[in-house]
Amino acid sequence: MGSEGPAAVTIHVTGFKKFHGVSENPTETIVSNLKEYTKKNGLPKGLILGSCSVLETAGQGALTPLYQTLQSALNGKDSESSSSGRIIWLHFGVNSGASRFAIEHQAVNEATFRCPDEMGWKPQKEPIIRADGGISRVRQTSLPVEEITKALAKKGYEVMTSDDAGRFVCNYVYYHSLCFAEQNGTKSLFVHVPLFLTIDEETQMKFAASLLEVLTSLCQ
Numbered sequence: 001m002g003s004e005g006p007a008a009v010t011i012h013v014t015g016f017k018k019f020h021g022v023s024e025n026p027t028e029t030i031v032s033n034l035k036e037y038t039k040k041n042g043l044p045k046g047l048i049l050g051s052c053s054v055l056e057t058a059g060q061g062a063l064t065p066l067y068q069t070l071q072s073a074l075n076g077k078d079s080e081s082s083s084s085g086r087i088i089w090l091h092f093g094v095n096s097g098a099s100r101f102a103i104e105h106q107a108v109n110e111a112t113f114r115c116p117d118e119m120g121w122k123p124q125k126e127p128i129i130r131a132d133g134g135i136s137r138v139r140q141t142s143l144p145v146e147e148i149t150k151a152l153a154k155k156g157y158e159v160m161t162s163d164d165a166g167r168f169v170c171n172y173v174y175y176h177s178l179c180f181a182e183q184n185g186t187k188s189l190f191v192h193v194p195l196f197l198t199i200d201e202e203t204q205m206k207f208a209a210s211l212l213e214v215l216t217s218l219c220q
Contacts (some may be wrong), residue, residue: 019057100158
């Protein structure tokens, strides 16, 4: 809209509920508290924080709310950032064995769940989107993962880039989101976080806020 500077960036955020082996998912806490946290600590200039949704840790079960979120942003319900190129979907998932944050570069068109998801589904070597080709097909984010990682490391966070988002629900959702983003000229990013036992809640909330700031500055 205005001619007084760059258009706003809208970031929609998702996390996941608990699942097998993880009774408290840190991403549910992060995403549920993010609006309040940024209200208290201030949003970066030029950022609109859109929807903050917590998804079921399930393949098909997570897709309906995910696609509702993706679609509602394109319908312009949230936005001064009517340009779709300034809409980002930021997905958080937990890696319970991790000791640092991981910015995921890509997702693979393969669902091989090591345990059943929260709806009892346990696919093995199935394509996530059949029309997209076989299980070796890879989709990459259009966001500059290396730059994002460096900017966050400079702020003092233990963070790395990753080329492997697993083959469980995180990868499943990321693949769908990347596909949707490519079709609609938007952007998508997935970030794995450790358990709160490994990196405490306050640090993870600060990390999420710093990530919003970095994404905003790179996309304006």
